[in-house]
Amino acid sequence: MIHRILIICVGNICRSPMAEILLRKHLGGGNEVVVESAGLAALVGNPVDPLAQRVLEDNGLSGEGHAARQVTPEMIGRADLVLAMQKRHVDAIHAISPQARGKTFLLGRWEGNCEVPDPYGKTLPVFEDNFRLIDRTVQAWRMHL
Numbered sequence: 001m002i003h004r005i006l007i008i009c010v011g012n013i014c015r016s017p018m019a020e021i022l023l024r025k026h027l028g029g030g031n032e033v034v035v036e037s038a039g040l041a042a043l044v045g046n047p048v049d050p051l052a053q054r055v056l057e058d059n060g061l062s063g064e065g066h067a068a069r070q071v072t073p074e075m076i077g078r079a080d081l082v083l084a085m086q087k088r089h090v091d092a093i094h095a096i097s098p099q100a101r102g103k104t105f106l107l108g109r110w111e112g113n114c115e116v117p118d119p120y121g122k123t124l125p126v127f128e129d130n131f132r133l134i135d136r137t138v139q140a141w142r143m144h145l
C-alpha cells in the first residue's frame with residue numbers, strides 16, 4: 001500500500017509543486033496518502049514560480065505556502081513511490097539513493113513514459129501546456145494507486 005509519494009524535478013518551484021498540488025486534489029484530500037515534492041537542485045526556500053502560481057490559480061488551485069526543498073536520501077527512503085519529470089531525474093535519484101530502484105518512475109509512466117519538460121523561464125502558454133500535461137499524467141497515476 002502506498003502511503004507516501006515524493007515528486008521530484010530540478011528546482012522544486014514549477015513542475016513538482018504543480019504535480020504535488022494536482023495529485024493531492026485528485027486523491028481527494030484524504031489523510032491516507034502524503035504527497036510531497038522536492039528538487040534535485042532546489043531553489044531552497046523559494047515559493048512557486050509566479051507563472052506556475054498563476055496557472056494554478058486559473059485552475060482554482062494555489063501553491064501558496066510552498067517553499068522549495070532539496071531532496072535528500074532520507075526523503076527518498078521514506079517514500080513508497082518516487083515520481084520524476086524526466087529520465088535523467090530518475091537516473092539522478094538512483095545515484096542519490098540506489099535502493100530507490102523499483103519505486104522510482106516517470107510521472108508520465110502511464111502516458112507512454114512521456115517526460116514533462118521544464119517550463120522555467122518560459123512564457124505563460126508553456127506553463128499552461130505543462131499544467132495540462134501534468135494533470136493528465138497525475139490522473140493516470142491515480143488509477144494505479
